[in-house]
Amino acid sequence: MHHCWLGLATLVLAACAETGPGRPPGFCRPAELVAARLILGGEDFTGSVTYSHMTHDIQPVLHIELDPASAGRLAAISEAHLDKPLPILVDGVEVSRPIVSTPLLTGEFELTGLPSSEAERIARALAPPCASAG
Numbered sequence: 001m002h003h004c005w006l007g008l009a010t011l012v013l014a015a016c017a018e019t020g021p022g023r024p025p026g027f028c029r030p031a032e033l034v035a036a037r038l039i040l041g042g043e044d045f046t047g048s049v050t051y052s053h054m055t056h057d058i059q060p061v062l063h064i065e066l067d068p069a070s071a072g073r074l075a076a077i078s079e080a081h082l083d084k085p086l087p088i089l090v091d092g093v094e095v096s097r098p099i100v101s102t103p104l105l106t107g108e109f110e111l112t113g114l115p116s117s118e119a120e121r122i123a124r125a126l127a128p129p130c131a132s133a134g
Contacts, residue, residue, distance in 0.1 A: 028130035036125035039089040060119035071107020
């Protein structure tokens with residue numbers, strides 16, 4: 001996977017240029033739970049997450065993918081924030097503020113620099129609803 005790194009201190013946002021068919025299964029949330037509120041650059045992306053997963057190599061990495069319409073919105077917002085901080089809030093709490101050095105064009109990004117428990121909590125809270133077994 002090719003990464004375009006954007007960062008501020010240890011908090012890093014990466015744009016994912018490609019995703020392989022062998023990617024790990026993402027989190028899902030029970031349908032009765034409401035998705036966490038996701039704000040990127042002041043714009044509401046709540047309910048736009050189509051894939052959420054957390055891995056842990058050297059440090060936790062939170063993988064997020066947005067639906068196609070939201071990917072276009074994120075591209076425009078990231079272009080407007082070039083060389084500026086892009087605040088990322090989950091349920092009203094700022095979790096990162098990376099400096100945008102290249103537009104996020106794919107709707108996929110990774111967030112690093114968070115404690116493992118926080119990255120997993122955010123991944124689960126932003127996850128799409130689980131498929132119904134019916």
